[in-house]
Amino acid sequence: MADPITATLVVGSSLLSARSALAQGAAANAAGQFNANMAERNAKVAEQNAEQIKRSSEFDINRFRDNFDDLQATSAQAFRYNGFVATGGTPLQVLLDNAREADEEIHIRRYNASIGQQQALESAAEQRLQGRLDRMMGRSAQRASYYQAAGSLLGGAARISNIFGPSSITQPQASAYSAGESAAPTFEGSTGIPFGPAEGYTGS
Numbered sequence: 727m728a729d730p731i732t733a734t735l736v737v738g739s740s741l742l743s744a745r746s747a748l749a750q751g752a753a754a755n756a757a758g759q760f761n762a763n764m765a766e767r768n769a770k771v772a773e774q775n776a777e778q779i780k781r782s783s784e785f786d787i788n789r790f791r792d793n794f795d796d797l798q799a800t801s802a803q804a805f806r807y808n809g810f811v812a813t814g815g816t817p818l819q820v821l822l823d824n825a826r827e828a829d830e831e832i833h834i835r836r837y838n839a840s841i842g843q844q845q846a847l848e849s850a851a852e853q854r855l856q857g858r859l860d861r862m863m864g865r866s867a868q869r870a871s872y873y874q875a876a877g878s879l880l881g882g883a884a885r886i887s888n889i890f891g892p893s894s895i896t897q898p899q900a901s902a903y904s905a906g907e908s909a910a911p912t913f914e915g916s917t918g919i920p921f922g923p924a925e926g927y928t929g930s
Contacts, residue, residue: 739882740878740879740881740882740883740885741879741882743875743878743882744874744875744876744878744879745875747871747872747874747875747878748871748872748875750867750871751867751868751869751870751871751872751874751875752868752871754863754864754867754868754871755864755865755867755868756864757864758860758861758862758863758864758865758867759860759861759864761856761857761860761864762857762858762860762861762864763857764857765853765854765856765857765860766853766854766857768849768850768853769849769850769851769853769854769857770850772846772847772849772850772853773846773847773850775846776842776843776844776846776847776850777843779839779842779843779846780839780843782839783835783836783838783839784839786835787832787835787836790828790831790832790835791828791832794824794825794828797824798821798824798825801817801820801821801824802817802821805817805820
């Protein structure tokens, strides 16, 4: 005979396992979405940093040029004050050397800025890739939880089927009638002729 208490425990255990699997899947998906959102935020910050590097570099270069122009003007004035012509000879060579060094400085600053900008953009790309991976992992974990929950429910159903299946039902025992024998006991007399049924037997 099937045990209803055992059946109830099997059902409850299956439902709890399925619910736990779904909860874990939902939590994993939520964590993946959160991580993906954070990665997207970091990517945007990195892009902003790249733009800030570019703007800051150009601002510094413009300020450097202004300072250099003031330096050249001061140098030319000093040459003229000392009686040298700033448009030729040594004074001109000095001014040209200063201009060449200034151009090199501007080139170095722009190069360094481009390197920093490129690194920031690469960081943004990596953050976005990580965000997509986090979303994929979250969705995958949630899908796996669906299969796990379904497996728990199917396993519980199989155990219930075993409890209430044919093997749990008591099979009827074969009787003397089904075997073609008389159910009532008989007796033999002195002549060997059987008679009966026994006294007190009430069967038909």
